[in-house]
Structures are given as C-alpha cells and as structure tokens.
Amino acid sequence: MSGIMLTKISVIxxxxxxxxxxxxxxxxxxxxxxxxxxxxxxxxxxxxxELIKQSGAVAVSSKPGRGVQLNVGVQVASGxxxxxxxxxxxxxxxxxxxxxxxxxxxxxxxxxxxxxDEDSWFFRMLAKASDWRARxxxxxxxxxxxxxxxxxFNSVGGFPDWAFLEDLEFSRRARRRVNACVLKDQIIASTRxxxxxxxxxxFWKMQGVKVLFTLGFPLSYIERFYQAGGREKECQRES
Numbered sequence: 001m002s003g004i005m006l007t008k009i010s011v012i013x014x015x016x017x018x019x020x021x022x023x024x025x026x027x028x029x030x031x032x033x034x035x036x037x038x039x040x041x042x043x044x045x046x047x048x049x050e051l052i053k054q055s056g057a058v059a060v061s062s063k064p065g066r067g068v069q070l071n072v073g074v075q076v077a078s079g080x081x082x083x084x085x086x087x088x089x090x091x092x093x094x095x096x097x098x099x100x101x102x103x104x105x106x107x108x109x110x111x112x113x114x115x116x117d118e119d120s121w122f123f124r125m126l127a128k129a130s131d132w133r134a135r136x137x138x139x140x141x142x143x144x145x146x147x148x149x150x151x152x153f154n155s156v157g158g159f160p161d162w163a164f165l166e167d168l169e170f171s172r173r174a175r176r177r178v179n180a181c182v183l184k185d186q187i188i189a190s191t192r193x194x195x196x197x198x199x200x201x202x203f204w205k206m207q208g209v210k211v212l213f214t215l216g217f218p219l220s221y222i223e224r225f226y227q228a229g230g231r232e233k234e235c236q237r238e239s
Contacts, residue, residue, distance in 0.1 A: 009081040015069075021088040041060070060073060067162040143187070152177075162219060
C-alpha cells in the first residue's frame, strides 16, 4: 500500500442496544487502511456505548431511529465515500477495496451481494432475490451495506429521518438519478429477526411493507401494519 493514495471511506453504523454484536463488527473492520469507523448510538442501555468507546471507533449520540442516526453519523464523517452497515452484519474485507475501485470508475452508489448467517434453502433464495432486486431494480436495502460518494449522498438529501424504511426511501431517490452498482463481494446478514418472529410471518410482513410503501401509504400506517400482533417495536430495537 506504500505510496498509493487511498480514498478515505467512512463506515457508519447505527446502534440501539447492540452490545452482543457491535464489538465483533468493529474488530473485523479495524486495521483496514483509510477506513474511519463511526458508530451512531440512539441511547443504548445495555453497555453498547461503553463498548464503542473502548473499541476506538468514533462514537456519536443521536435520537433513536436509523435514518436520524445515519445522518448524524454523516455529519462527523471525514471520508469522501460513505458506507452504511447494520451492527449485526459481517463483511468480507475485500469489499472495501471493491468499493474504492467501483467509485474510481465513476460509480456513485450501490451495495454488496447478500448472504445470511444460516445456510438453508429459505435464506439462500431470499438472498438471491435481494441481489436480483438490487441489480435490476436498483433497490438496495440496509442489510446489503449501502455505499455512496458524499457528493451523491448530499445530492439526494441523505436519509429521511425515519425509524425504518429509510433505506427504501434512499434507494427510491437514488435510482431516479442513476442505477446502483452491486459488488461481487458479500455482506453476511443476521437471521435473528426471522428467528424471533418466525420465518414466513416475517417474510410476508416484509413483502406487505414493500407493497404499502410502493403504493404511497403513510409511514405511520406502514409501521402499525408491521408492528401488528403485539410484537415489540423492532424498528426501534434493532439497527
């Protein structure tokens, strides 16, 4: 790497009670050249904030809600490339080099291919569908690790200050300008949401949310639909 100027990448991770996952993710990112790690915490009460400080990552505090937290993280970021990760994800380290290479060729935004941390036909098919959607419909979701240039982020107005679906709205704005670039490397997403609420129940809830969003239903209505059944407010618990 000596003598080569690398474009700085700011990784921004929203957290809310993620003490079980955030340390592992930060550790996996440490040591990558010209990579700034920023964790935007929404008021954790499980020791997450202390773990962030001990890890050496840049810690910022925010109101809870992924959209708000991500935007707050961008405000302190110093990189020309922004890379948004969920706290419970794992990343192939070579994806960082692919992001730099992609941007150097003129790419403005995109995401990684998706894999889940359970290898079953259900999750393999779900990952393939996510990759197809990102590649051909330019709809990248947060669990796929959205990346973009700072200039492009500003041009689309950043993320909406929403508790969830901020990734759908960002993708909707972004794809109006240019298609997404899907990297070859994978990001490994957690299946905990599916295991907590049930595979098929979660799957159909997710599809219903997408349909309601596409049809233009108010966010408050979509959130009530997603929360129906007395479940805890996952959009506020998980990042």
